[in-house]
Amino acid sequence: MTTATGHPGPEPNPGPGTTTLDAARVTDAARVTDAARVTDAARVTDAARVTDAVKVYGSGDTAVRALDGVSVGFPAGRFTAIMGPSGSGKSTLMHCAAGLDTLTSGTARIGSAELGALDDRRLTLLRRDRVGFVFQAFNLVPTLTVAENITLPMDLARKGGDRASAEWTDALIDVVGLRDRLHHRPAELSGGQQQRVAVARAFAGRPDVVFADEPTGNLDSRSGEDVLRLLGRAVRQMDRTVVMVTHDPVAAAHADEVVFLADGRLVDTMTDPTADKVLDRLKAFDTTSAAAPGGKGAPS
Ligand SMILES: Nc1ncnc2c1ncn2[C@@H]1O[C@H](COP(=O)(O)OP(=O)(O)OP(=O)(O)O)[C@@H](O)[C@H]1O
Numbered sequence: 001m002t003t004a005t006g007h008p009g010p011e012p013n014p015g016p017g018t019t020t021l022d023a024a025r026v027t028d029a030a031r032v033t034d035a036a037r038v039t040d041a042a043r044v045t046d047a048a049r050v051t052d053a054v055k056v057y058g059s060g061d062t063a064v065r066a067l068d069g070v071s072v073g074f075p076a077g078r079f080t081a082i083m084g085p086s087g088s089g090k091s092t093l094m095h096c097a098a099g100l101d102t103l104t105s106g107t108a109r110i111g112s113a114e115l116g117a118l119d120d121r122r123l124t125l126l127r128r129d130r131v132g133f134v135f136q137a138f139n140l141v142p143t144l145t146v147a148e149n150i151t152l153p154m155d156l157a158r159k160g161g162d163r164a165s166a167e168w169t170d171a172l173i174d175v176v177g178l179r180d181r182l183h184h185r186p187a188e189l190s191g192g193q194q195q196r197v198a199v200a201r202a203f204a205g206r207p208d209v210v211f212a213d214e215p216t217g218n219l220d221s222r223s224g225e226d227v228l229r230l231l232g233r234a235v236r237q238m239d240r241t242v243v244m245v246t247h248d249p250v251a252a253a254h255a256d257e258v259v260f261l262a263d264g265r266l267v268d269t270m271t272d273p274t275a276d277k278v279l280d281r282l283k284a285f286d287t288t289s290a291a292a293p294g295g296k297g298a299p300s
């Protein structure tokens, strides 16, 4: 999924069609939020961060500017949701922040490691050791049991033989509530149970940050709620960091903070979200986005 090409180009400025005013405002907004949150240690305590992130897919007439100068930090030990309309760049932001894809310009960091400065081997190791993923499709290996699926990343990395890892995995199995299903295969589980296995697998290697792209998108609301509570518990009880893309205000309400994207830009952030507050904000974007790009704060 990762290519050797696509390292940040020599042109860090936003291209045609981008107002520098917007870019400046977004950068400032991100700094202010960070400053308020963690004073001057902001950059150190972000588990992941992108700065002036631009991602262009394709070239010429067919080029798509999926990220248009986004600066945002995902603080360690917190649960952040990314929201925005379809096509606004949520998955692109997540993939670039997680090192699954490369930025056209700007920087992406996991902790203090700048992803664009790593060669393919180091990037693969960093992803393996410090990042976990949960996708909308559960991506479990059908021939392996639940227990084998959970420990697969560690087995592949030849990690996890020590006692601390065994204790961590054991605790994780209780957190996800799968102890009585450990020897079943994915086909014998419900969708919600399969996604709980995928969540356990994402956290198995004790990663610094877990990225989840619409992890409840294929689940009924009850199973979705289970998975969301699980992600919240991993953050609050196991001191993990989670970044989750979602379309669902109810899902976003499980997060500590929501960042809103529109047209490849960061247009707002919200702390301590509730489903109603998130819904109101999304509606405000709908009604103001045509008249005022960015659509920020206009009362409806
Ligand atoms: N591999 C690709 N090649 C070309 N264009 C792409 C590629 N991936 C995404 N895009 C485009 O980039 C823009 C942002 O896509 P992205 O998948 O990040 O949106 P999203 O916010 O995750 O949308 P959704 O909510 O529908 O998942 C879209 O216009 C999309 O068509």
Ligand SMILES: [Mg+2]
Pocket: 090, 091, 092, 245
């Ligand atoms: Mg997406």
